[in-house]
Amino acid sequence: MSHITAIGTANPPHRFTQTQIADFMVRAMQLSYEDSRRLRAIFNASGIAHRHSVLDDYGRDNGFTFYSNAEDFEPFPSTAKRLETFRKHALTLSTASIRNMLQQRPGFDVKSITHLIVVCCTGMYAPGLDVDLVKALGLSTQVQRTGINFMGCYAAFNAMKVADAFCKSDPHAKVLVVCTELCSLHFQKVATDDNLLANALFADGSAALLMEAQTTASLSLRPESFCNELAMEGENDMAWAIGDLGFEMKLSTYVPDIIKSGIARLTASLLERIDKQLADIQFFAIHPGGKKILESIEQALGLDKIANEPAYRVLNQFGNMSSPTVLFVLHDIVGKLTHEHHGQHILSFAFGPGLTLESMILKIETH
Incomplete structure (x- = not known):
């Protein structure tokens, strides 16, 4: 048997309106008048009012801290720079969602966690976020760690299926699932249809879930x-x-x-x-x-x-x-x-x- 007993969420501190982000995108992508109108139409039809990012640049019109301050935004951030930034922020955001989750399970001992599953498709490094979480949370160094990477928006389901299998095979299993994505690090400025749509939708966030084989949760x-x-x-x-x-x-x-x-x-x-x-x-x-x-x-x-x-x-x-x-x-x-x-x-x-x-x-x- 398996039971999801707590779910927690967290977002970075920088929160922007779609209008703010659209203004940034128009400038960064150096859009023509027609493409600018098209981008704003996509943003307005998205159903999104606000998004979060670990970067504060999306609310600025100058003095950028991640992107270049040149008019053409060159040199554009390399993959290496983006992944360095991921490593800088992913742990903080992940622990915030875990703390939020633990509020639903007062008195829960994190040292009793037997399995840790980390889900991500927007950043990678090794030793990875899983090891950093073991250290930050004080988990057992013998906790069983699993990484589910580069599967995209449906990956939380794979994590829950793996956690379910762990619980069904071990009556003492307590599985922590952490899904953390920093999508905003991967902004692309070339004005393709794919980029216009992706730039209108994606944002940063983390969610943590606890699944237990046995529980006394209400x-x-x-x-x-x-x-x-x-x-x-x-x-x-x-x-x-x-x-x-x-x-x-x-x-x-x-x-x-x-x-x-x-x-x-x-x-x-x-x-x-x-x-x-x-x-x-x-x-x-x-x-x-x-x-x-x-x-x-x-x-x-x-x-x-x-x-x-x-x-x-x-x-x-x-x-x-x-x-x-x-x-x-x-x-x-x-x-x-x-x-x-x-x-x-x-x-x-x-x-x-x-x-x-x-x-x-x-x-x-x-x-």
């Missing part, structure tokens, strides 16, 4: 079923590559349509495993990869927009933070649960390169 979420699907026709519509000037995102406007075409079949397969219907689901935790993705899923499944409100709320206040984002949505839902919700279910989705569609059913348990 509220927990029990994974009942996982199911994934590969929509191979979308293989070239979402991708993430390492370039000389940071990590480069490919994100086409066809992604919502591809997800829409496959989400009903995936949902049916998932629900069939626990002999449930969509009408049996009370809550939805959908990764807000973008406003159009949320709308496409609602159309495909016949969902009311109100049922999807947690995803819209996270998108509006934080943007798309890649892997932690779906945990932000779950965190939003959990914060409103009471004993009256015992036995009810949460259906969750996330999407990423592949094109990968992940799904999960969680059962709410209260004691």
